Amino acid sequence: MRNELNVLTTDSLIEDVHFRRNWTSARAIGHKALAVNLSDLAAMGAAPRAVLLSLALPADLELAEFDELVDGFVTLADAAPVPLVGGNLTRSPGPLVVDVTAMGTARPRRLLSRGGGRPGDELYLTGSIGAAAAGLGILTAGADRTRLDDAAAACVSRYEQPDARLDCGIQVARNRAASACVDLSDGLADAARQLARASRTGVVIDATAVPIHPGALAWATGLGQDAMQFALSGGEDYELLFSVRRRQRRAFLATTARCRDVTLTRVGRLTAEPGTWLDRAGRLEPLGDGFTHF
Amino acid sequence: MRNELNVLTTDSLIEDVHFRRNWTSARAIGHKALAVNLSDLAAMGAAPRAVLLSLALPADLELAEFDELVDGFVTLADAAPVPLVGGNLTRSPGPLVVDVTAMGTARPRRLLSRGGGRPGDELYLTGSIGAAAAGLGILTAGADRTRLDDAAAACVSRYEQPDARLDCGIQVARNRAASACVDLSDGLADAARQLARASRTGVVIDATAVPIHPGALAWATGLGQDAMQFALSGGEDYELLFSVRRRQRRAFLATTARCRDVTLTRVGRLTAEPGTWLDRAGRLEPLGDGFTHF
Numbered sequence: 105m106r107n108e109l110n111v112l113t114t115d116s117l118i119e120d121v122h123f124r125r126n127w128t129s130a131r132a133i134g135h136k137a138l139a140v141n142l143s144d145l146a147a148m149g150a151a152p153r154a155v156l157l158s159l160a161l162p163a164d165l166e167l168a169e170f171d172e173l174v175d176g177f178v179t180l181a182d183a184a185p186v187p188l189v190g191g192n193l194t195r196s197p198g199p200l201v202v203d204v205t206a207m208g209t210a211r212p213r214r215l216l217s218r219g220g221g222r223p224g225d226e227l228y229l230t231g232s233i234g235a236a237a238a239g240l241g242i243l244t245a246g247a248d249r250t251r252l253d254d255a256a257a258a259c260v261s262r263y264e265q266p267d268a269r270l271d272c273g274i275q276v277a278r279n280r281a282a283s284a285c286v287d288l289s290d291g292l293a294d295a296a297r298q299l300a301r302a303s304r305t306g307v308v309i310d311a312t313a314v315p316i317h318p319g320a321l322a323w324a325t326g327l328g329q330d331a332m333q334f335a336l337s338g339g340e341d342y343e344l345l346f347s348v349r350r351r352q353r354r355a356f357l358a359t360t361a362r363c364r365d366v367t368l369t370r371v372g373r374l375t376a377e378p379g380t381w382l383d384r385a386g387r388l389e390p391l392g393d394g395f396t397h398f
Numbered sequence: 399m400r401n402e403l404n405v406l407t408t409d410s411l412i413e414d415v416h417f418r419r420n421w422t423s424a425r426a427i428g429h430k431a432l433a434v435n436l437s438d439l440a441a442m443g444a445a446p447r448a449v450l451l452s453l454a455l456p457a458d459l460e461l462a463e464f465d466e467l468v469d470g471f472v473t474l475a476d477a478a479p480v481p482l483v484g485g486n487l488t489r490s491p492g493p494l495v496v497d498v499t500a501m502g503t504a505r506p507r508r509l510l511s512r513g514g515g516r517p518g519d520e521l522y523l524t525g526s527i528g529a530a531a532a533g534l535g536i537l538t539a540g541a542d543r544t545r546l547d548d549a550a551a552a553c554v555s556r557y558e559q560p561d562a563r564l565d566c567g568i569q570v571a572r573n574r575a576a577s578a579c580v581d582l583s584d585g586l587a588d589a590a591r592q593l594a595r596a597s598r599t600g601v602v603i604d605a606t607a608v609p610i611h612p613g614a615l616a617w618a619t620g621l622g623q624d625a626m627q628f629a630l631s632g633g634e635d636y637e638l639l640f641s642v643r644r645r646q647r648r649a650f651l652a653t654t655a656r657c658r659d660v661t662l663t664r665v666g667r668l669t670a671e672p673g674t675w676l677d678r679a680g681r682l683e684p685l686g687d688g689f690t691h692f
Contacts, residue, residue, distance in 0.1 A: 110404065110447075110448075110501070112448055112450055112483060112484060112499065112501060113450075113484065114450045114452045114484065114485060114486050114497075114499055115452075115486050116452055116454065116486055116488060116495075116497065118454050118488055118489075118490055118491070118495075119491070120491040121454075121488060121489055121490070121491060122488075153404075154404070154406055156406055156407075156408045156499060158408045158409075158410055158497050158499075160410065160412050160415075160495060189406055190406060190407060190408065191408060192408050192409050192410055194410060194412055194415060194416070195412075195415055196412055196415070196492070196493065196495075197412070197413070197414040197415060197492065197493055198490070198491065198492020198493045199490065199491055199492045201410075201412075201454060201490075201495050201497075203408075203410065203452050203495075203497040205406065205408055205450060205452075205499040207404065207406060207501065
């Protein structure tokens with residue numbers, strides 16, 4: 105890899121912190137553990153080159169569950185594609201721990217960071233959000249998995265087996281079409297705050313523009329929640345939030361139009377005035393807090 | 399890094415599997431978690447370039463312990479030297495989990511593997527062994543740390559804060575002075591078996607040549623153990639075992655003579671006949687099993 109920078113990222117999923125084994129299949133746990141790391145690479149615009157899987161296995165984990173977990177991981181790795189180059193197995197006296205490290209590469213000055221935004225930049229979001237939080241709500245409410253309607257099934261699938269926006273992050277980075285990027289591991293409000301803080305700007309999110317997933321809209325009321333709250337504070341959507349200079353807008357939209365299966369929505373802007381705000385038809389409210397795990 | 403290969407390795411330390419918090423200081427846990435990964439790089443002859451630290455923290459871990467753990471890690475990283483480039487913090491509902499990933503580089507065809515040995519190759523071991531197992535035995539027996547004699551203190555220190563033989567592994571690899579290498583995470587018997595299996599050879603260890611650490615010799619009887627058993631089956635010494643072609647012997651010894659603070663001992667040979675054997679003054683016995691954690 106001549107003239108390329110290596111980036112490394114690590115993220116772990118821990119039983120009873122990030123998932124529960126009686127709600128979530130081992131296959132989904134394996135998938136998600138890799139997806140959250142690929143999402144970190146996507147937010148940097150780095151192409152994945154190698155991944156490592158480190159597992160701490162409780163004594164009551166059955167061999168079939170172990171096989172499924174590894175299969176969920178490897179299936180996503182094959183699809184990315186990125187080789188699983190090593191790892192570590194040990195036993196755990198407590199929870200199942202799935203620790204993943206991913207290495208990626210990007211050319212110098214093509215890496216995306218959170219800190220490149222400036223006042224006046226527009227904010228664009230991939231896909232739609234809120235579904236993962238709705239899916240978690242549906243599982244927490246004890247829904248019967250075999251009897252979910254399509255909207256509920258889509259939310260649960262989004263929660264358990266998120267996609268990383270690798271192609272989109274890499275293309276935008278290669279074309280230097282955005283000024284900064286962050287992924288939505290802990291909700292839009294948290295992502296916007298992180299991008300603004302790193303860029304030393306304020307931020308305003310336009311409430312009417314936020315693309316809420318139809319499954320989240322369908323299920324929010326039944327779960328006793330506001331769909332906008334799922335979208336702003338619900339975690340684990342793993343979409344990407346980009347900031348884009350106004351003069352980059354055309355190049356950015358042309359680049360993202362070539363990304364597979366991803367729509368982009370303008371959801372707000374960076375401001376010179378500090379603070380993180382939600383614009384509800386001209387009235388500014390403070391943006392709420394991000395997502396907390398169990 | 400033009401013309402260099404990246405290698406990645408990951409290894410974790412888990413409370414009540416690899417250490418106990420009431421025996422081992424947080425500083426030592428941080429040190430050891432990095433040292434075992436640096437030892438993996440040393441066995442490949444790769445120079446460390448970056449490390450990641452991923453921690454799952456139980457609620458009862460005090461802030462001072464967390465600080466000490468990170469300090470133990472960073473102090474060794476500074477000494478290596480290798481930069482800590484990132485990591486992850488999460489809470490654990492169970493044990494303290496310290497997961498480390500290390501990236502190293504080596505030039506192509508300079509990497510050491512376990513599989514390059516051939517029948518007739520001589521086996522060389524760095525340093526002396528058995529001290530870590532004796533140190534664990536001393537801690538398990540409930541010895542008063544403030545009243546250890548010098549031999550016991552040396553054993554406990556070796557168990558808690560092992561050194562990785564980085565300089566030696568890297569120099570041997572750069573000079574292509576060995577045919578294969580493995581580190582002693584689980585004892586000499588296990589290391590010899592792994593090197594022989596990967597090289598598709600048999601192996602004979604010469605019992606009279608094994609360099610047993612003086613602390614292990616001094617403490618074995620008091621702990622009701624045979625010192626040779628500590629040396630063969632006691633884990634966590636993190637020395638390196640090299641196989642060396644006879645015609646490489648002079649180059650190997652010249653290279654290792656320049657390694658800092660490391661003595662090399664010829665401890666055996668690879669054979670065409672399969673099997674893993676201990677040669678006790680001409681009588682061959684099967685080599686015992688490796689080390690198992692708690």
